Amino acid sequence: MSVSAQTFDYVADLVRTRSAIQLGPGKEYLVESRLAPLARERGMVGPAAVDAYVRDVRRGPDRGELTRVVEALTTNETSWFRDSAAFGALRTHLLPGLRAQRPGPLRIWSAACSTGQEPYSIAMTLLEAGETRFSVLATDLSTAVLAQATRGEYSQLEMNRGLPAPMLVRHFARAGAGWAVKDELRRRVGFAQHNLLQRPPPGPFDVVFLRNVLIYFDTTTKRDIVARVRRAMRPGGFLILGAAESMVGIDDAWERVTVTGGPVYRAPGGTP
Structure with missing residues (x-):
């Protein structure tokens, strides 16, 4: 199940403000997959875990947690001698x-x-x-x-x-x-x-x-x-x-x- 539109819009705006990286429509799956581990760390599981996690972050904006959200969405796959x-x-x-x-x-x-x-x-x-x-x-x-x-x-x-x-x-x-x-x-x-x-x-x-x-x-x-x-x-x-x-x-x-x-x-x- 994908994240809600409200969750996606908030995360996309946060990432854009902090890094200028654009998360356009269709990237909901990326938000869900990258933030699910952070939600599990707080004991949040199930189809709406990421939505609950983001609501929790928004209620008490912690600079460290906001940074973790941005880093989770801006870290890319890499390998040795990529494009050799x-x-x-x-x-x-x-x-x-x-x-x-x-x-x-x-x-x-x-x-x-x-x-x-x-x-x-x-x-x-x-x-x-x-x-x-x-x-x-x-x-x-x-x-x-x-x-x-x-x-x-x-x-x-x-x-x-x-x-x-x-x-x-x-x-x-x-x-x-x-x-x-x-x-x-x-x-x-x-x-x-x-x-x-x-x-x-x-x-x-x-x-x-x-x-x-x-x-x-x-x-x-x-x-x-x-x-x-x-x-x-x-x-x-x-x-x-x-x-x-x-x-x-x-x-x-x-x-x-x-x-x-x-x-x-x-x-x-x-x-x-």
Whole structure:
């Protein structure tokens, strides 16, 4: 049974206000599935459990509980080397070009990093290419997913989602029934809480991964986010979007880079 219209409208408005993510008609199932575990934690079960939970939250607005609701609806699925062609493009095309012009350490930003698989995949890609002069900053709106990402601990099921066996052996160690990131990889990646609607973290960044994020926003918000990201990038740096995303209708100043690996754009103002 789906949530009531009143529940959906309240949650959609809360998520839009806090994160600018649009939950349009047809997303009722998502609200129900994501909030059902929070309802169970309060002992609410049955077909109307989510409605009861949201009514309870609305009666006594607790900042922490409101944050949990938003985080539950804005946390996305992830995996190791998701859309693997993007990592191949980083290794074979972007990295040589950057290194030809920039002798210093490279700085990479993984925005909306979820539980950490993307930034660790970026770091593994560079290490496997023999690159050691780099750092990765990974950010997300959700403090809950950042906590796991910072710990760098994953279950066997999570490890099975896209991680090649040789990389598992080289970059992870057994931790109970699961696995933990080894220190050499962990120290390459830093984590911080960040809302894409706010000022970006201090740059400049040579490469920004902003994948599978813009699709959740309206056009005006997309333009605002891209403008903020652009200000945080080094002139001529690279922006990598998700496979279904593009700059068309958002910002025509970016140069589309012809690579096998999805939408890659070069920031205006320089040639790496």
